[in-house]
Amino acid sequence: MLGTTLPTPLYGLYRQQIGFSELIVTVVFAVYAVGVIVALLVAGDFSDILGRRPILLCAAVLAAGSALFFVFEQGLPELFAGRVLSGFSAGLFSGTATAAVLDLAPPGRRARAAFAATAANMGGLGLGPLLSGILAEYAPWPLKLPFLVHLCLLAVAAAVIWMLPETVHRRRPRPALRPQGMTIPPVVRGVFVPCALAAFAGFSMLGVFTAVAADFMATVLGVHNLAVVGGVVFSVFCASTGGQLLMGRVGPVRALPLGCVVLVLGLLLIGASLLVESLPILVVGAVTGGVGQGLSFRAGLTVIGSAAPELQRSATLSAFFVFAYVGISLPVVGVGALTVELGVRDAGLVFAGCVILLVSAVAMYLRLRPPAVR
Structure with missing residues (x-):
């Protein structure tokens, strides 16, 4: 997951090198989310049939392909191709890795397993901008070295995946592999809708913050240090992980609405930072919004993972992530389009x-x- 956000602090450098608008930045970002959604809809249940390990290894190979496109980037075509492959990889990882962690959890430890899965997801997303920002600011080859490091990390991850025990016993005869579309078992639908709405809202904040925060900090606040930009974006995802940890004490039923309330507070602070052009308020708003997103996201994942039938768990979780990644893509492009007409600050205020x-x-x-939680 770290590789999916590596380009975040680097878009300004790509704009200088290639020459494109803020709208194109958001489109490049959103193409990744489209790749995630396609992978979830087409192959969201493949690990329920083929097993967790083969799908995770396939996702690692796709992530490596994405990194190679960025290493040998010559223009926009490579950026788009790299982002699409990154989306395919994340789409396969999201549901499959979460289902694998839940499968491997011993009795009575499923809630902690769900936290481990979501913390790895959000922690990776946060570490991507931090790593690339530090390397781009203080090391050579700012547009290549982050992705070379990512390739090394992927090699380690693939070795660990290879050693994992398989948790899915293949059925005989094996069902045909078909695009699943949206699979939401009837027993889950009563809890799925509110959880998915909360995930959509939280991920829309994460998406827009990740896509345009670097440009806002450079053009409005005058912050050009890429390590600082990466650190601010990292703070959002780090706070999300903290919110997920807090959910264990609050409980999933209370955490869903509470997370939404905290998210609203964070968005109000982010809007205030745009008005008064304050970096400290922006950071506080990012941390507050991240906590709210983490609360509601882990609560939704826990509720849906517990309610889903075992043989449809990966497919159901994949449908949940589809709603989340629609939230991380459509609003981002909308803000990019508004930026062309209104500028970064006013577009951010409208979005908030x-x-x-x-x-x-x-x-x-x-x-x-x-x-209701079982």
Whole structure:
């Protein structure tokens, strides 16, 4: 997952090298999310049939292909190809790795296993910008070295995956591999909708912050140090991991609406930072929003993972991630389009207002109709 956010602090360098607008930055970012969604819809249940390990190894190979496109990048075509492959890889990893961790959890430890899975997911997403920002600012080859390091990390990950025990016993005869579309078992649907809405709202904040924060910090705040940019983006995902840890004490039913309320507070602070052009307020808003996103995200994942039938767990989790990644893609492109007309600051304010309204509605719905947990 670290590789999917490696380019975040580097988009300014790519813009200088190639020459393109902020809208193109958001499109390049969103292409990754499209790749994730396609992989989830086409192959979200393949690990339920073929096993967890083969799909995880395939995802590692796709991630390596993405890194190679960035290493040998000559223009926009390589950026788009690298982001699409990164999306395919993340799409396979998201549901499959989470299902594998839940499968391997001993009795009574599934909640902790869900936290381990989501913490690895969000921790990787946060470490990507931090790693590439530090390397780009203080080491040679700023547009190549981060991806060479990523290739080394992938080699280690592939070796670990190879040694994992397989948790899926292949069925005979093996069902045909077909694109699954959206698979939401009837027994899960009552809890799926509110959890998916909360994930959509939280990921929309993460997506827009990741895509445009670097440009906002450079053009409005005058912050050009790529390590600082990577550190600020890292703080969002680090806070998300902290929110996920807090969910264990709050409980999933209470954490869903509470996470939405904290997310609204974070968005209000982010909007205030745009108005007064303050980096400290931006960081506080990012951390607050990340905590809210982490609370609601882990709660939703725990509720859905517990409710899903065992043979459809990976497919159900993949459908959940589809909703999350729709949230991380469509709003990003919308903000990019607004940036062309309004500028980064005003586009960010419009986005913050819209998401505040959405998250508030979701919080009210969850408060009135809390999901049942088995």
